[in-house]
Amino acid sequence: MVLAPYATLAEKTRGRLYPEKEAPYRTCFQRDRDRIIHSEAFRRLESKTQVFVYHEGTSLRTRLTHSLEVSQITRSLCRMLKLNKDLGEALALAHDLGHTPFGHAGEMALNECMQNYGGFDHNAHSLKIVTKLEQKYPRFDGINLSWETLEGLVKHNGPLICGGKKDLPLEIAEYNAIQDLKLETYPGAEAQIAALADDIAYSNHDTDDGLKTGLISVEEMAQVDFFKHHYDQVKKEYPHVEHSRIVAETVRRMINDMILDVADTSEKNLKELQPNSVEDIRSCGYPVIDFSENMKKQMKSLKGFLFPHMYRHYKINQMTSKGKRIIKDLFTLLFAENNILPTQWQLKACQCPSNTEGQKQKARLIADFVAGLTDASAIELHTRLFDPQVRI
Numbered sequence: 001m002v003l004a005p006y007a008t009l010a011e012k013t014r015g016r017l018y019p020e021k022e023a024p025y026r027t028c029f030q031r032d033r034d035r036i037i038h039s040e041a042f043r044r045l046e047s048k049t050q051v052f053v054y055h056e057g058t059s060l061r062t063r064l065t066h067s068l069e070v071s072q073i074t075r076s077l078c079r080m081l082k083l084n085k086d087l088g089e090a091l092a093l094a095h096d097l098g099h100t101p102f103g104h105a106g107e108m109a110l111n112e113c114m115q116n117y118g119g120f121d122h123n124a125h126s127l128k129i130v131t132k133l134e135q136k137y138p139r140f141d142g143i144n145l146s147w148e149t150l151e152g153l154v155k156h157n158g159p160l161i162c163g164g165k166k167d168l169p170l171e172i173a174e175y176n177a178i179q180d181l182k183l184e185t186y187p188g189a190e191a192q193i194a195a196l197a198d199d200i201a202y203s204n205h206d207t208d209d210g211l212k213t214g215l216i217s218v219e220e221m222a223q224v225d226f227f228k229h230h231y232d233q234v235k236k237e238y239p240h241v242e243h244s245r246i247v248a249e250t251v252r253r254m255i256n257d258m259i260l261d262v263a264d265t266s267e268k269n270l271k272e273l274q275p276n277s278v279e280d281i282r283s284c285g286y287p288v289i290d291f292s293e294n295m296k297k298q299m300k301s302l303k304g305f306l307f308p309h310m311y312r313h314y315k316i317n318q319m320t321s322k323g324k325r326i327i328k329d330l331f332t333l334l335f336a337e338n339n340i341l342p343t344q345w346q347l348k349a350c351q352c353p354s355n356t357e358g359q360k361q362k363a364r365l366i367a368d369f370v371a372g373l374t375d376a377s378a379i380e381l382h383t384r385l386f387d388p389q390v391r392i
Contacts, residue, residue, distance in 0.1 A: 001079065001082065002082065003082050003083065003084060004081065004082040004083060004270075005275070005276050005277060006189065006270070006275035006276065006277060006278055006280060006281050007082060007083045007084045007188075007189070007190070007278065008029075008083070008084045008087050008148050008188040008189070008190055008278045009084070009278070010027035010028050010029050010030075010084065010086070010087075011027075012278075013028050013029075013146050013147065013148055014146070014147035014148065015146065015147060016028075016144045016145065016146055016147070017131075017140075017144060017147075017178070017179050018139060018140045018144050020144065027086060028146045029084060029086040029087040029090055029146060029148070029149065030086045032086075032087075032090040032145045032146050032149045033086060033089050033090035033093060035143040035144075035145065036090055036093045036094045036097070036130070036143070036145075037093060039097070039129070039130070039134050039143060040134060041097045041098075041129045041130075041133070041134060041372070042064075042067075042093065042094075042097060044372065044374050045062065045063040045064035045067060045096065045097070045099070046062055046063075046064040046374075047062065047374035047375050047376045047377075048062060048063035048064070048099055048100075048101060048102075048103070048374055048375055049062070049063065049101065049102050049103035049105075049106070049323070049375055060209050060212070060213070061205050061206075061209055063096050063099055063103070066096065066201060066202060066205065067092065067093055067095070067096050068093075069201040069205060070092040070093075070095065070194065070197045070198050070201045071089050071092035071093050071197075073092075073197035073200055073201055073255070073259060074088040074089060074091070074092040074190075074193050074194045074197040075088060075089050075092075076259060077193045077196075077197065077259060077262060077263060077266075077289075078190060078193055080259075080263045081189070081193070081263060081266055081267065081270070081289075083189050083190050083193065084190050085190075087148060087149065087152065087188070087190045087191075088190040088191075088193055088194055090145075090149050091149065091152045091153060091156060091190060091191050091194040092194045092197060092198075094126060094130065094149070094153050095126065095153065095156060095194060095195075095198060096122070096126070097125075097126040097129050097130065098121075098122040098123060098124070098125030098126030098127070098128070098129055098371065099122050099125075099371075100120075100122065100327065100370065100371045100373075101323065101326070101327065101370075101371075101373050101374055101375045101377075101378040102319075102320065102322075102323025102324070102326070102327065102375060102378070103320075103323075105319075105320035105321075105323045105324050106323050106324070106327045106378075107120065107121075107122050108324065109323070109324040109325075109327035109328050109331075110327055110331065110367055110370060110371060112328070113327070113328055113331040113332070113363075113367070114363060114364075114367055116363075117359070117360045117363035117364060117367075118169075118170040118360065118364070119169065119170075120367055120371070121169040121171075122371075123153075123154065123157075123169070123172075124154075124169035124170070124171040124172045125171065125368075125371055126153055127150065127153060127154055127171055127172055127175055128171040128175075128368070129142075130142050130143050130145055130150070130153070131145075131150070131175055133368060133372070147179065147181070148188065150175075150179070150181060151181045151182065151187050151188070151191070152187045152188060152190060152191030152194065153191075154172055154181055154183070155181070155183065155185075155186065155187040155191060156187060156191040156192070156194050156195040157195055158186060158287065159183060159184050159185055159186060160172065160183040160184075161183045161184040162184070168183070170364075182282070185282040185283055186281065186282050186283075186284070186285075186286070186287060187282065188278045188281055188282065189266075189278070189281050189288060189289055192287050192288065192289035193262075193289050195289075196262055196289060196290070196291070199299065200255060200258045200259065200262075201255075203299065203302050203303055203306065204251050204254050204255045204258070205251070206306060206310065206311075207221070207227070207251060207254075207302070207306065207310075208247065208248070208251045210306070210309075210310040211247050212244075212247075215309075215310055215313045215315060215316070216306075216309050216310050216313075218231065218243075218247070220305075220309060221305070223305055224301050224302050224305045225298070225301065226254060226257075226298040226301060226302055227250065227254065227302070230250045230253045230254055230257075231246070231247075231250045233253075234246050234249045234250050234253070257295075258291070258295060258299075261291055261292050261294075261295040262289065262290070262291060262295075264292070265290050265291060265292045265295075266288060266289045266290060269288045269289075269290060270288055273288055275288070323375075323378075326378050326379065326382045327370060327378070329382060329385075329386060330370050330373075330378065330381065330382055330385070331366055331367065331370050333385060333386075334366050334369065334370070335362065335363060335366045338350065338362070340385065341366075341369065345365070345369050348365055349362055349365055349366075352365065
């Protein structure tokens with residue numbers, strides 16, 4: 001496929017922090033995608049919460065299946081807009097690498113634990129994983145991704161420096177001092193697509209999982225005009241089809257409408273802007289990939305319903321409450337008693353000085369360890385450390 005002039009072109013990459021000879025049969029972005037897929041952090045997403053803790057049901061989304069769904073939507077939109085689907089796919093697959101166990105609840109708990117040590121942010125942790133914590137190459141830490149992939153990973157939600165203000169997460173500030181990711185600009189169009197694909201995937205698939213588990217009902221969902229419109233239409237077309245298929249078809253049509261809306265709106269924006277390169281996309285001062293105003297209202301209504309009715313449902317609150325306690329318990333105990341950490345983490349903790357800066361280093365080390373746990377391993381470790389009846 002011939003790419004648009006404003007696509008991010010592999011042959012014009014700004015390269016990698018550690019120069020490497022490029023592969024003869026794969027572009028740099030295809031290689032980035034493959035490195036992400038082969039990373040330990042990506043594999044761990046299989047047992048990390050999307051909304052429901054991993055063991056609540058095998059047919060429910062996990063952070064891994066969510067990432068794959070975001071990737072599929074991103075590839076489709078990149079293809080429709082003649083953008084670089086390899087870069088888009090890499091960004092979609094990497095966007096949640098930094099999530100803690102127990103989803104956003106785990107992140108909030110770890111951020112609270114880290115308040116005196118710089119805080120915790122899952123986007124910043126994603127960058128730390130791919131630039132430092134993955135350790136499998138002999139010449140460097142991390143997986144040495146291309147500049148454009150790192151840029152999109154960090155800035156997919158927009159510029160991080162606005163009006164000269166530089167209130168950056170520590171991991172991003174530290175890495176940016178080594179390799180400038182141009183944090184004051186928007187990223188390329190592929191990263192903007194990945195951000196909207198994330199919105200499309202989670203809002204619709206959380207709706208599907210909520211209906212599947214019975215946390216929300218069709219009658220309640222009918223408060224959302226966008227859902228009701230498609231549900232009523234499907235019911236009319238297939239009056240004798242079982243309920244589960246009606247719901248699945250409704251969600252499928254909602255996703256399709258959102259994808260087409262992004263494609264149509266973005267195409268209009270691009271025709272108006274007339275960009276000649278990816279630099280024109282970065283420097284225009286606003287996102288060129290976007291929903292229409294009408295779809296933004298529909299999305300706001302859908303999210304406005306899901307927040308109180310599903311994300312704050314008492315059963316979800318019970319799960320997130322347990323998850324938060326597990327994260328806080330583990331961080332507090334491991335920070336106080338480094339000798340119960342696995343050996344390789346103990347050695348790193350022992351190297352931290354006893355001064356204020358050393359305590360900060362140690363806290364960030366413990367946060368890295370806890371964030372790297374899956375739901376399953378966090379629950380198992382918490383049980384071993386806090387239940388006196390469990391044998392070590």
